[in-house]
Amino acid sequence: KAGVTQTPRYLIKTRGQQVTLSCSPISGHRSVSWYQQTPGQGLQFLFEYFSETQRNKGNFPGRFSGRQFSNSRSEMNVSTLELGDSALYLCASSLAGLAVRTDTQYFGPGTRLTVL
């Protein structure tokens, strides 16, 4: 079974631009969660989508948004990029989602975003 894929793997943008990252979950998984990882803050939860609906959201500004399509693929958008948005963005898919405490998250390799 193919794992979680993320595209692109690397991205360089300048301040003020916007960016869209894509995540394809494991076949059959309906939940996709997004995380930001930086050396200073570690892994931080952004949001979760389940069957095209946002279920949960972390403490990030409104510049960070996402959506999920009917095939469970998800996109994350960051508008008006800031230098501090430079990070590794990870997505994870799962069958039942974060509401189920025994559910396992399967992570993709991440997209490394650099903002200049």
Next chain:
Amino acid sequence: DAKTTQPNSMESNEEEPVHLPCNHSTISGTDYIHWYRQLPSQGPEYVIHGLTSNVNNRMASLAIAEDRKSSTLILHRATLRDAAVYYCILRALNRDDKIIFGKGTRLHILP
């Protein structure tokens, strides 16, 4: 949110067992204990989870204290490939269904 405390880093020799501790003194009775690890340049991967009883799988064992305020991830025979950051996470039953990752323990394996 329920929090976990882990040592920043640990070292172990190759082919020896490794015991990675995690304190979660504010754990509630319905919280599951999960462990994930992140190998260099990869996303995190699931290792194991448990509620009250000790658990074993092909990757590791999870030993949970009787009062559930701490747990230990046991790698029975460490290899160089086990060098990673190990995260101990509580999956709580509450309105905010998030996973909160702490800083984790960076495990160094010495050949």
